[in-house]
Amino acid sequence: MAAVLRGSLCLVGRCRKHVDFAYVCTRSMASKTQVGFVGLGNMGNPMAKNLLKHGYPVIATDVFPESCKEVQELGAQIVDNPAEVADKADRIITMLPSSPNVIDVYTGPNGILKKVKKGSLLIDSSTIDPSVSKEMAAAAEKLGAVFMDAPVSGGVGAASSGKLTFMVGGVEEEFTAAKELLSCMGANVVYCGQVGTGQAAKICNNMLLAIGMIGTSETMNLGIRLGLDPKLLAKILNMSSGRCWSSDTYNPVPGVMEGVPSGNNYQGGFGTQLMAKDLGLAQNTATNTRTPVPLGSLAHQIYRMMCARGYANKDFSSVFQFLREEEGQ
Amino acid sequence: MAAVLRGSLCLVGRCRKHVDFAYVCTRSMASKTQVGFVGLGNMGNPMAKNLLKHGYPVIATDVFPESCKEVQELGAQIVDNPAEVADKADRIITMLPSSPNVIDVYTGPNGILKKVKKGSLLIDSSTIDPSVSKEMAAAAEKLGAVFMDAPVSGGVGAASSGKLTFMVGGVEEEFTAAKELLSCMGANVVYCGQVGTGQAAKICNNMLLAIGMIGTSETMNLGIRLGLDPKLLAKILNMSSGRCWSSDTYNPVPGVMEGVPSGNNYQGGFGTQLMAKDLGLAQNTATNTRTPVPLGSLAHQIYRMMCARGYANKDFSSVFQFLREEEGQ
Amino acid sequence: MAAVLRGSLCLVGRCRKHVDFAYVCTRSMASKTQVGFVGLGNMGNPMAKNLLKHGYPVIATDVFPESCKEVQELGAQIVDNPAEVADKADRIITMLPSSPNVIDVYTGPNGILKKVKKGSLLIDSSTIDPSVSKEMAAAAEKLGAVFMDAPVSGGVGAASSGKLTFMVGGVEEEFTAAKELLSCMGANVVYCGQVGTGQAAKICNNMLLAIGMIGTSETMNLGIRLGLDPKLLAKILNMSSGRCWSSDTYNPVPGVMEGVPSGNNYQGGFGTQLMAKDLGLAQNTATNTRTPVPLGSLAHQIYRMMCARGYANKDFSSVFQFLREEEGQ
């Protein structure tokens, strides 16, 4: 029954200038109707390209006109602002740097909600404070639209190859519709629960990731100084209870693994500054929910200190370098 | 006679291409000659039993006579002190609670080194400060004996089932001889490098383990308070970069996994007090080698605070309970 | 009319030696005109009483009617909501528990700004996020009113005896007018700079206070366990570079000083929960300004863990008790 209603909803939501009935009826059928995209940065750009590649007409915008060029050349229609995107598309994906940008893109004077259509599906893939996601969802709901949070894990590489993981929060009935679009850009699309839980899952994962990375760096550094061979130590940890993603998949010590930033002077990968930002979100949500996160909090401070000392743009595994004795000391 | 054979052994053992009669009497053949065992506590007891099970005559001692009963009934010969063990056996395993005990058992008035024979192989499976292992090795070497450190991972269960992992440090030429004995008690015997590196590997692993466990507990607690289902969150972490042994094998949240202490009110497993002790060792070695270990250090402090607040004998995954809001608050 | 007077005030207020008729109508003369007060909790109550004591007619409101009783009996006029207070008074003091309350009291449907008069002086003594103070000031300014932040240090006792310290942020020209009112309730009124700096100073002080208190508790506990007499250790610290307010004025160890909560089972004083709240604000502002505060952050986490373990309502010096070994261990 919900499906039927949703069908009706779609009808209204998408019957712009009348397409035929069947076409209008379900989003999954409507897969070739336009998809809006706001935010064409390092991540948004390859994501929008993957939508185009899957045959979706894309209507996009970005505050920096030069960011729009590439997708425009690939066939996307560029408009002036988020409100215009909402005027032309009833499924919109947003990918923005931080909470204030999201607030502005949705609720600002030229924001999506100024022209959003009833029944629209708004998917925000930014990593932001879950309480902001909830606010946006409430504001969208008042206008008859559905807002879902769907932050990603995986970096620019995964965005390009369409291998992102999406963690999705929002009304469960809309998950199938969201998944259809997100599957064009990601290999995993996981439903997490009510709105905000996508952000929660993302933030939780990254907090534990940061703890694991710093912990691995400290441990490898200590072991090396105690006379252990780094490769051997990594092997021992990885067959024991010290094993973690940072030790077995993304080892921070140069020479232990190939194809990771530690082997390339910590270039590429996931920047320290971005990790510091995510840890700031984790800290904020922990503070707001009065949850003690002692190691998460210290991890945040360490990445913050690293930013202050010139590591902002290095991969977050460079904490190994930060902790290691400077040469010549 | 054993001493003579040992002498031959050492000679040949270090000159492997030279095989003669003496070789026949080497340790691999001599496997039915006596093995000494000092320290019959929770871990030492099942370890000694496994030696007996493999057909080794065992000569053992412990400061607590009642600890000796069980292995005596199984055929071990009990003597008064470590010196007497050394008088009768040229391969000795020690399993003791802490550095001072090891110092006493080796160098005390009734210590092993008082009567150790030239060519003896002394294997210490205690978890202690690697610098103490080095001291013991130096003292043994002066008397013509070989000391190796071989701390274990795996608890009482692994000790009983002979599934321990041994991390071995010491002269590489003696590793084969050590492995022969240790294989009776463990499933993995890993050579780590010079003396002390077994301890180093053990300490490093447990430091990273503690960081991962507290990090997992913080993360799970935060996620739950943000509205995520604990099982779902664990699943998401385990398929993402937050994955670690504590999240996928020993999850600290009651109800997420079966067969782990969190499902049994944190009974059994690896006690908080023991983890605090290992973290103290990690801290000491880090301090002595002037290595920064910020998360390892905070993990130590958290387990120390838990001991002060009544968690000493609970499994170390009870940090989840420690961080979670008390009911009724 | 008030608006006109306000105009005069400003003029004269900036031309102190020039006293004429207009002056008579200024705030300093107008001291017997009504003062609004919103928030009659543990702190607001005695503060409002002190205004009454100094002869100011008070118009007050609180969400809990029973909180209004006492000041009503002392002559204050009670109205239904903040908007009505603003309708009747052009100088208003607010004293509320947290940022959301302040946002609601100022900008909510029955908020002060709904009926605020041009030229009104709005002084918020709540301890909140400085960025919220700035927002309130901007909103007030649009309506021609002046908003200042003036959080206090000193607890309920200082509020009763009129000995609070006010840290004031806002337009410097209005400081004199603010000081006139605040002096009825406090012994020190310090001008800190632009709007929000009052909060900043308060937050900074309390962060350093928390660090000093935990640090003193750790240090005293360590010293006692190393065999030092607590009074002697306090004396040595206080004549040395370890000296701080927590060691020389508010020592957390029972028996070292008289008249402090440590001598009274940590009752009274400044609750752990309140300290945790202030540290949460410090953490938020630090995160927002990307400032590393490692010890401040850990202090926050420790007070948060204490709240989770049943210390929420004890004085914040009870961290000594939290860190000390439980008896019987």
Next chain:
Amino acid sequence: MAAVLRGSLCLVGRCRKHVDFAYVCTRSMASKTQVGFVGLGNMGNPMAKNLLKHGYPVIATDVFPESCKEVQELGAQIVDNPAEVADKADRIITMLPSSPNVIDVYTGPNGILKKVKKGSLLIDSSTIDPSVSKEMAAAAEKLGAVFMDAPVSGGVGAASSGKLTFMVGGVEEEFTAAKELLSCMGANVVYCGQVGTGQAAKICNNMLLAIGMIGTSETMNLGIRLGLDPKLLAKILNMSSGRCWSSDTYNPVPGVMEGVPSGNNYQGGFGTQLMAKDLGLAQNTATNTRTPVPLGSLAHQIYRMMCARGYANKDFSSVFQFLREEEGQ
């Protein structure tokens, strides 16, 4: 002869009601007999000079011959090693960098205890692990000598001007004799209790000092970034509960105070490396006594990270610079 006098002294010194001729020859009379001094480094040098200045014949030694020159020119007699010092003087002061040096100088092959005379008074002013002090005291006692620990606070300047503070642990009956000598080099000589408590007091003070300094640096940095004037913020803290020695006497922010290292590019003062060493001692004693010191532990780690990043030789107040955003970021 000195030995004889010392013998008399001890007799009388411990039998206070029995005053006779021998008493006249006690240490206070014997003040012009020789004093031994081992360790003529940055601190030992000016200390020995002050003894000479007060008329004491000094017999000294140091592992670096060039360190002996200056005091030799001022009249001190230089001998080859600590044992020879002990052969010629029955009151000896030692001032050494760390625990291993102290162990060697007392118990090594050419150590003091090889030739120490019965009744000798041995005062160690090094900052070391209190458990080492206890070991030395026990070893000295077996030979009929008295060992006291008397670490100092105050740096090279205070050593030169004779304004050090000595914190003394040991047998109370010998405190008067120790004080007589120490008063030539220090302004305060405080009796702390049994042997080791002098070290405990020193370590405790420096741990709290480090916490206060980092806390002050974080707080000042945060306040400045929130728009507060540094001098004003320092003033507010110093009149409030955030006050501490680091905020009111040794402020780490350039320009806030004069005559402190922050005003001189953090040159001079108390080096980060030395603070890290003292915090390592605090950490070790806390670990050994199973005392939780979360902030002390993190302070240690921060100073350790600073050493790794090139701050080893800057004054410990340079933590302000370490935490502050690098210019150009």
